[in-house]
Amino acid sequence: MSDSQQSGPAPSWWSRPAGPAEPHPQDRTAPATPAAEEAADPVAEPVALPGPRYDPWGERPLQVVDHGKPRRGPGLWQLVVFGAVIALLAGGVGGYLGILAERRTGTRLELPQAAADDKGRAPDSVAGIAATALPGVVTLHVSGGGGSGTGTGFVLDEQGHILTNNHVVADAKDITVTFSTGDSVSAELVGRDGGYDLAVVKVSGVRGLRPLALGNSENVRVGDPVVAIGAPFDLSNTVTAGIISATGRPITAGGDKRDGSDISYVDALQTDAPINPGNSGGPLLDSRAHVIGINSAIRGADKGEDGDDPTRQSGSIGLGFAIPVNQGKRVAEELIRTGRATHPVIGVTLDMQYKGDGARVDAKGEDGKPSVVADGPGARAGIRPGDVITKVDGVRVHGGDELIIKIRAHRPGDRLGLTVLRDGKERTLDVVLGSASDS
Structure with a gap:
């Protein structure tokens, strides 16, 4: 082109x-x-x-x-x-339109919630009792005798004395006390008593101790609300609640040693507040946060379906037992003062194989010794070999263990009325309790 x-x-x-x-x-x-x-x-x-x-x-x-x-x-x-x-x-517009759609359709919502508040709890509520008592409760970690374990205790005074169970610290070489704040210090053993299953340890150089107030176990009634604090399975500062299920429940615990010196005899308070291994030695508190008992034992369920297995499950089944605080107070005072506790006695040897109702005084005695100590409390009251003691202050006893428990619930020097069965007739004898120490 x-x-x-x-x-x-x-x-x-x-x-x-x-x-x-x-x-x-x-x-x-x-x-x-x-x-x-x-x-x-x-x-x-x-x-x-x-x-x-x-x-x-x-x-x-x-x-x-x-x-x-x-x-x-x-x-x-x-x-x-x-x-x-x-x-x-486009994304911004779409997101905005999506939010509007969600708000309109109700798929995006905000649930109502109560505002946070820092109000306290009523002093007699479980929370109020726990808040009052926790600073005075401690966890004990012990080692020695080829093993280690955990227990609980509570502060008695500002000098650093702490009350716990004997079986928590028995054979312990090292004792560590941990407070509710998490602070830990070493403790020394002051004294212990296997018959009452009580012991006192002491911490030194600790300021700001919060002793727990002691109540009166004679004021306790069945159905009273209670709170237990302890370290079950090493879970420190665990709080449980329940009621007093029974009072004056005779129990024996321990007995692993051949001479039976570690058997404890307790006229116990029974509670359904959950108590587990590690709670031992912890306080049982009333509605005023006063200590009314020292948690000591539980009844476990049989492992066998038919109850024929003598071994027990270790968890709580609602049968817990506490040493009455009146007994604990007396023993603690003696342990702090002398390092050992005295036991009230009547000066007789019992036939522990007797199967009848009541506690029978042995007719022969042991190792050639008389079954009724000469010039002892029982002899002075008129007790004789072969007598069957059926009541203590009008309360029936069903065996030798139960008689020991009822007697140890008192102090040396207390006066008791013992009902004895002799030649088919009952009579009441006035006995002033004597004293013996458990080494």
Whole structure:
């Protein structure tokens, strides 16, 4: 196609490159006329391009503006930025519309909740009792005798004396006391008594001790609410609650030693407050946060389905027993004062194999000794070998263990009325209890 076939004059803002190269068909145009050259900008000179350029997006010729400087169409990065802005705007609008839709449809909701408050609890509530007593309760970790164990105790006074069970610290070489704050210190053994299953340890150099107030176990009635605090299975500061299920429940515990010196005789308070291994030595508290008992023993369930397995499960089944605090107080005072406790006695030897109702005084005695100690409390009251003691202060006893428990619930020097069965007749004898110490 010749130049004369172009339909119009060529644009004045580009020129064809010199040389024999065949121009693009669209670039063919008539030569510029003098009038066109005169119409051009007299200041800016046209830019001579090496050849026609085409926009890669539409193959359009590049435009030259502003004194011949080229301006391209939108680049790739510009399109990416533009697309990102559009996406953000679309996402924001969509999210806002989604929130509005959720609020309108109810799929997004906020549940009502009570505001936090720092109000205390009533002093006689379980929480109130626990708050009062916890600072005075400690966890004991003991080691020695080829093993280790955990128990509980509570602070008696500001001098650092702590009351616990004898079986917690028996044979212990090292005793560590941990307070409710988590602070731990070493403790030394002051004294212990296997017959009462009580012991006292002492910490030194500890300030701010919080002794627990001691109540009166004679005021306890069946059905009274109680709280137990201890470290069952080493879970310190565990609080449980229940009621007094029974009072004056005769129990014996221990007895692993051959001579029977570790058997404890307790006229116990029975409670259904959960007590487990590790609670031993911890306080049993009344509604005023006063100690009314020292948690000491539990009755476990038989493992055998028919109850024929003598071994017991170790968990609580709601049968817990505590040493009355009146007994614990007396023993603790003696242990602090002398390192040993005294036991009230009547000065007789009992036939522990007797199967009848009551406790029978042995007719023969042991190792050639008389069964009734000469000039002892029983002899002075008129007790004779072969007598069967059936009541203590009018309360019936059913065996030798129960008689020992009822007697040990009193102090040396207390006066008791013992009902004895002799030659088929009952009579009541007035006995003043004597004293014996347990080494």
